[in-house]
Amino acid sequence: MLGMFQLGVGPIPSLVAVAVAGIFGVVAVDAGRREFRDALFSDTVAHAHLTPGDARAVVAVVAAGPVTYVLSVSFGQGPVVASALVGLLAALTIGEQAPAAYCGSFVGMVSATVFPTPAPVAAASLAAGAVYVLAKRVFGGFGGKLGTTAFIGCGVVVLPTGYTYAAGSPFAPSVAASAVVAATVGAVAAFLLSVRLSHGAVVGSATVGLVAGLLAPPALGPKLGGVVAAAAFAGSFVGMVSETRLPSVPLVGIAGVLSGFVFVGIAPYFGGSGGKLGTVAFTACLLTWAIHTVAAPNWLAG
Helix, strand or coil, rough: HHHHHHCCHHHHHHHHHHHHHHHHHHHHHHHHHHHHHHHHCCCCCHHHHCCCHHHEEEEEHHHHHHHHHHHHHHHCHHHHHHHHHHHHHHHHCCCCHHHHHHHHHHCCCCCCCCCCCCCCCCCCCHHHHHHHHHHHCCCCCCCHHHHHHHHHHHHHHCCCCCCCEEEECCCCCCHHHHHHHHHHHHHHHHHHHHHHHCCCHHHHHHHHHHHHHHHHHHHHHHHHHHHHHHHHHHHHHHHCCCCCCCCCCHHHHHHHHHHHHHHHHHCCCCCCCCCHHHHHHHHHHHHHHHHHHHHCCCCCCC
């Protein structure tokens, strides 16, 4: 995904983009390899099995997807506000299954140009629910994992069917700069709400998303405000990261900055897909964690 960065026009920016993507790609692949190794060869895997809680999690994912889609499309709330509302409601009502419902809400952020009716949203939510359960022992504590799960669920339905992602275009420099700032602020704010103020990851992220989704478009105009709200929401998924992964506010801030650049870099691609913002956050968290643990274990810790 990083290889899709658009850093400018001409051979030099293209070479820089490829070089940066290659370096980050090697780091990310190595980090993923270590994560799967640690998860798949741990003592707990031999005793792994499906539980009633897993079934409830799938139900939560499947229910939240179409509900969010209806709020977003039919009631005109937009994907950021709709997902944030579902996440907050889930956190206040269903407790331990709130993350699963929040994951489903990311599927429901899909654009009507991608899935024109709730039926494919429900199918994508079911696929995401299966991935949610299967991946529960892998990449725990990473911000953006839920969104990546939703992105996979949408892809499972899009790829073998006639559905297609929406067309996108690169951001103007001023819009890109605003997006990076918004993502950084969203990451730090969500982390402070989640960890430092002990409100939990779902509440922390959903609060940031709701505030950004309600305030940014009226204040900045629909176009720029929509981009800023989406970037802040993507950053808030970075802020869902566990302290065991990124133990300090500076590290979360760096991951937030990186998520802003990834958000800008992939703007032309996978338009309208549910879970795209979470995948941006997951990429940023994984890279920051990998560099922190591999290249400089004590860098900015604590």
